[in-house]
Amino acid sequence: MRWTDKEIRAMDMYIWLDYSIERVWINYMEQFQGNHDITIKEELSVLKMMEVVYDMETKIIDLIDKHQITFQMIDQYKEEYNVPNWPTRFC
Numbered sequence: 128m129r130w131t132d133k134e135i136r137a138m139d140m141y142i143w144l145d146y147s148i149e150r151v152w153i154n155y156m157e158q159f160q161g162n163h164d165i166t167i168k169e170e171l172s173v174l175k176m177m178e179v180v181y182d183m184e185t186k187i188i189d190l191i192d193k194h195q196i197t198f199q200m201i202d203q204y205k206e207e208y209n210v211p212n213w214p215t216r217f218c
Contacts, residue, residue: 130200130204133194134194134196134200135204137190137193137194137196138196138200138201138204140186140190141187141190141191141196141201142201142205142210144183144186144187144190145187147183148180148183148184148187151176151179151180151183152180154176155173155176158172159173
């Protein structure tokens with residue numbers, strides 16, 4: 128399947144946002160998972176992480192809606208460019 132330049136850019140942005148969200152969650156789990164006694168400063172850090180994730184998820188939804196991309200398209204795109212887990216195509 129061939130995509131337009133706008134679709135390619137949107138899918139690249141989706142992949143980067145998705146990867147970034149995953150990294151924030153991994154960071155959260157490494158720092159705070161199972162920790163019930165956190166400081167106010169740590170709580171503020173968690174709130175900032177959640178704010179960042181929410182913002183990135185909103186951008187993903189906007190990309191999908193604006194460019195009419197589907198998860199099937201993204202999967203095909205990732206397979207074609209050998210990007211199974213994170214956006215390595217530009218590295």
